[in-house]
Amino acid sequence: MEFKSTRDKSCCRICSRIGHQSLHNSVDEALLLKRKAEEVQFELNGRCIYLVGMMGSGKSTVGKILAEVLGYSYFDSDSLVEQAVGMPSVAQIFKVHSEAFFRDSESSVLRDLSSMHRLVVATGGGAVIRPVNWRYMKKGLSIMLDVPLDALAKRIAQVGTASRPLLDQPSADPYTAVPTLNF
Numbered sequence: 001m002e003f004k005s006t007r008d009k010s011c012c013r014i015c016s017r018i019g020h021q022s023l024h025n026s027v028d029e030a031l032l033l034k035r036k037a038e039e040v041q042f043e044l045n046g047r048c049i050y051l052v053g054m055m056g057s058g059k060s061t062v063g064k065i066l067a068e069v070l071g072y073s074y075f076d077s078d079s080l081v082e083q084a085v086g087m088p089s090v091a092q093i094f095k096v097h098s099e100a101f102f103r104d105s106e107s108s109v110l111r112d113l114s115s116m117h118r119l120v121v122a123t124g125g126g127a128v129i130r131p132v133n134w135r136y137m138k139k140g141l142s143i144m145l146d147v148p149l150d151a152l153a154k155r156i157a158q159v160g161t162a163s164r165p166l167l168d169q170p171s172a173d174p175y176t177a178v179p180t181l182n183f
């Protein structure tokens, strides 16, 4: 695969509006990730990749890049649960049913995925708390995205906590709530 340099004049005109350094950092990170994926492609031998990590740790962002480079299909397990339950959001599933109901459905989704090949799966932030989920994920390769809590809180604060059932409490702001989650 050929990588086109983005450090040309038109790129920098865009950067001058949205923050040159941060855009170049994310381009560099994506490029590095693509190169690493190419390196491990043949050793994977079709095994699935499960991305685990706290909410906002970058599982979807990284997962889509990995899937594209590896020629894998990308799935988000939260979205699959929403489809299976027939509800538009995790927040609604928690509210109408319960977290336990959501977790049961999440385990069924992971069980079904575990019999497949050539998938990159972005798991839900809380998928790691159930041992049975690890039994399913062990059939592939699991990768933890370990992001410092203050960076996570900053990312979550940028989009708000309304769609985040575990953080959407009257007293909770992400800077104090994220470190209290027991994952």
Ligand SMILES: Nc1ncnc2c1ncn2[C@@H]1O[C@H](COP(=O)(O)OP(=O)(O)OP(=O)(O)O)[C@@H](O)[C@H]1O
Pocket: 029, 053, 054, 055, 056, 057, 058, 059, 060, 061, 062, 122, 123, 124, 125, 155
């Ligand atoms: N390496 C990174 N550096 C800075 N910001 C990032 C990085 N990766 C992702 N982000 C940003 O963090 C936010 C969350 O990313 P993303 O949706 O990929 O996380 P996630 O782990 O899939 O979240 P969730 O599990 O809650 O769905 C997004 O706004 C994304 O642009």
Ligand SMILES: O=C(O)C1=C[C@@H](O)[C@@H](O)[C@H](O)C1
Pocket: 055, 078, 090, 123, 124, 125, 126, 127, 163, 164, 165, 166, 167
């Ligand atoms: O958005 C949220 O608040 C959550 C979504 C799912 O990933 C869950 O796994 C997580 O525990 C909470």
